[in-house]
Amino acid sequence: MVASFVYSAVRTPFGRYGGALAEVRPDDLAATAVTAVLGRAPSLDPAAIDDVVWGNANGAGEDNRNVGRMAVLLAGLPTTVPATTVNRLCGSSLDAAIIGSRAVESGDADVVLTGGVESMTRAPWVLPKPSRAFPAGHVTAVSTTLGWRLVNERMPKEWTVSLGEANEQLTERFRVSRERQDAFAARSHTLAHDAWEAGFYDDLVVPVTADGEPLLSRDEGIRPGSTPQKLAGLKPSFRPDGTITAGNASPLSDGASAVLLGSEAASSRIGLAPLARIAGRGVSALDPQMFGFAPVEAAERALKRAGISWSDVSAVELNEAFAVQSLACVDAWKIDPAIVNTKGGAIAIGHPLGASGGRILGTLAARLRESGERWGLAAICIGVGQALAVVLESAA
Numbered sequence: 370m371v372a373s374f375v376y377s378a379v380r381t382p383f384g385r386y387g388g389a390l391a392e393v394r395p396d397d398l399a400a401t402a403v404t405a406v407l408g409r410a411p412s413l414d415p416a417a418i419d420d421v422v423w424g425n426a427n428g429a430g431e432d433n434r435n436v437g438r439m440a441v442l443l444a445g446l447p448t449t450v451p452a453t454t455v456n457r458l459c460g461s462s463l464d465a466a467i468i469g470s471r472a473v474e475s476g477d478a479d480v481v482l483t484g485g486v487e488s489m490t491r492a493p494w495v496l497p498k499p500s501r502a503f504p505a506g507h508v509t510a511v512s513t514t515l516g517w518r519l520v521n522e523r524m525p526k527e528w529t530v531s532l533g534e535a536n537e538q539l540t541e542r543f544r545v546s547r548e549r550q551d552a553f554a555a556r557s558h559t560l561a562h563d564a565w566e567a568g569f570y571d572d573l574v575v576p577v578t579a580d581g582e583p584l585l586s587r588d589e590g591i592r593p594g595s596t597p598q599k600l601a602g603l604k605p606s607f608r609p610d611g612t613i614t615a616g617n618a619s620p621l622s623d624g625a626s627a628v629l630l631g632s633e634a635a636s637s638r639i640g641l642a643p644l645a646r647i648a649g650r651g652v653s654a655l656d657p658q659m660f661g662f663a664p665v666e667a668a669e670r671a672l673k674r675a676g677i678s679w680s681d682v683s684a685v686e687l688n689e690a691f692a693v694q695s696l697a698c699v700d701a702w703k704i705d706p707a708i709v710n711t712k713g714g715a716i717a718i719g720h721p722l723g724a725s726g727g728r729i730l731g732t733l734a735a736r737l738r739e740s741g742e743r744w745g746l747a748a749i750c751i752g753v754g755q756a757l758a759v760v761l762e763s764a765a
Contacts, residue, residue: 425461516531
């Protein structure tokens with residue numbers, strides 16, 4: 370059977386909602402990531418890319434017209450390079466990598482470019498189209514930035530609670546204290562800052578520019594001075610007596626990521642040695658309001674398909690949608706928390722929905738390369754009760 374490998378990964382810095390990337394269209398962010406990842410493989414003829422699979426969660430604004438194809442065209446690739454856009458909400462770009470890896474392993478493709486993009490800042494308000502002409506009364510514009518919108522009345526109410534309320538329910542179910550959440554969040558900021566200072570992200574992140582002028586070169590949301598004590602002073606965001614705050618949840622963000630995949634035989638065409646083999650994949654689903662806990666089963670399935678156990682895993686990249694759901698997953702896996710998100714996580718770095726899966730996969734490959742360790746796992750929770758996980762085996 371043909372194996373699929375990660376050859377290169379790159380992302381933009383992740384910007385704050387309304388921050389430095391607010392004026393950048395999502396298709397331009399995506400094109401920046403495409404150009405950058407191909408710049409890491411100068412021997413690769415772009416015309417030789419068999420397919421592009423791109424992730425995007427909202428798709429209601431400037432990213433509406435198959436943003437993967439738009440990125441290919443804006444990046445100046447030949448018009449003969451095809452592209453599709455996939456939407457599995459927060460897991461979209463990890464799903465794109467999974468789809469791309471399957472294409473390589475099946476023999477349908479030799480080189481596949483994957484990735485994802487989101488501008489949560491530029492996500493538009495939408496209006497439902499009326500079912501009859503000239504309706505009387507007012508119409509409410511609905512934000513497409515995050516979460517449920519235009520909900521079907523047939524959906525059970527317990528399924529359609531806000532993301533924050535869903536995670537307050539996790540807090541109650543798994544008894545994860547506010548103190549643990551704040552400590553986890555502070556750790557995310559500290560580790561992200563330290564990783565930047567140590568140069569870990571220098572090869573993983575490409576600055577975003579406009580008209581030749583730099584807009585953002587580092588992740589905008591990292592606060593190196595965060596401490597559990599400072600975070601403890603923030604008010605709950607979803608319940609008056611709740612534990613989830615703006616400090617222990619991921620922020621609204623803008624950004625893009627890209628991951629170049631290929632077969633082992635494609636190495637000479639790409640001009641790079643592979644970083645890691647995609648060794649196992651897992652997808653799982655449960656009740657929509659329990660989405661934060663869904664990575665537990667997804668990871669177990671990916672490990673089983675890779676033929677390994679948790680005792681073999683040296684590095685974990687778990688997207689930090691909320692501190693509570695991350696801690697609930699780590700507790701359920703019974704793993705050493707010290708191997709999780711050692712370069713910081715989404716609470717500090719940001720969570721531009723469609724781009725986050727590519728970020729954690731690229732970071733995981735870089736961590737394995739840096740440490741020389743063999744096995745790693747990337748996992749991400751997904752709204753409406755789903756999750757994805759991928760196991761990487763270092764190719765070093």
